[in-house]
Each structure stands twice: as structure tokens, then as C-alpha cells.
Amino acid sequence: MVYWVAGRTCDPSLPIDVVAVLGAVIYLLSSMLTAWALSENRYAEAVSRVQEERGQRVCSTGPYAFVRHPMYSAIIMWCVSVVMVFPTVWVTLVSGAVALVIVVRTALEDEMLANGLPGYSEYRGNMRWRLVPFVW
Secondary structure (H helix, E strand, O other), X not given: OHHHHHHHHOOOXXXXXXXXXXHHHHHHHHHHHHHHHHHHOOOOOOOOOOOHHHOOOOOOOHHHHOOOOHHHHHHHHHHHHHHHHXXXXXXXXXXXXXXXXXXXXXXXXXXXXXXXXXXXXXXXHHOOOOXXXXXX
């Protein structure tokens, strides 16, 4: 959706500037963070749930040693990068909406895991940061 909006609202004659290049770097870093998180968490799925049938355990290694939800952190990074590469009001609004949904989903998922995944409450107590180290 964001790319569709970007394609409809961006001016292709705009020069590539430092902000756009930095946005591309952040995009690459968000992709790397996603890959790292996926390689560490063998329980990652599109739908959040406790996977009792697979013997799900808390993942606290790799990027999970820095934040509780690194894949969602990567999505937030992606939202920022897209706005930097495609600086339009509409891209900003859609990316902001995506980021807001991710923040809400993070809070809901955090509670679901605390209530249903053994050891998650302890991990949550030890790993203070949900999405951004030293911030939230």
C-alpha cells in the first residue's frame, strides 16, 4: 500500500539527496534486522499466537537480546525509511498509520505472550525495551 501511494504521489523529477540515500541505508538495515530476527526465532509467524504444539520457548538471543520485538522494530525503521525516500504527505500518513498499528500490535502481543508463554514474563522483566533500545 505504501509503495502504491508513493508511486502515485512522488515527483520522479526530484533529485536523489542525502536524506533519500540515508533512507535507503535505513531500509537495508531494517531488512537485515528482519533476517536476523527470523534466523533466531524459529516460532515467527504472520499471526501471533503461542505455539504449544511446537513447544514454543522464549527467544532471547540475537536481536531479542536488545528488544523484545525486533521484527516490529524493523517495520518501524522501514516506515521511517520509506518517508525519507518518498517524501510526500500521503506516504507519511500511510507510513505513520502502519507504525501506529505496529505499536498497538506490539503492546497486545506482549500481553498475550506474558499470559500464555511460560518464561515470557521473566524475559519481559529482564528485557525492558519493546521496540527501541533505551527508549521504549
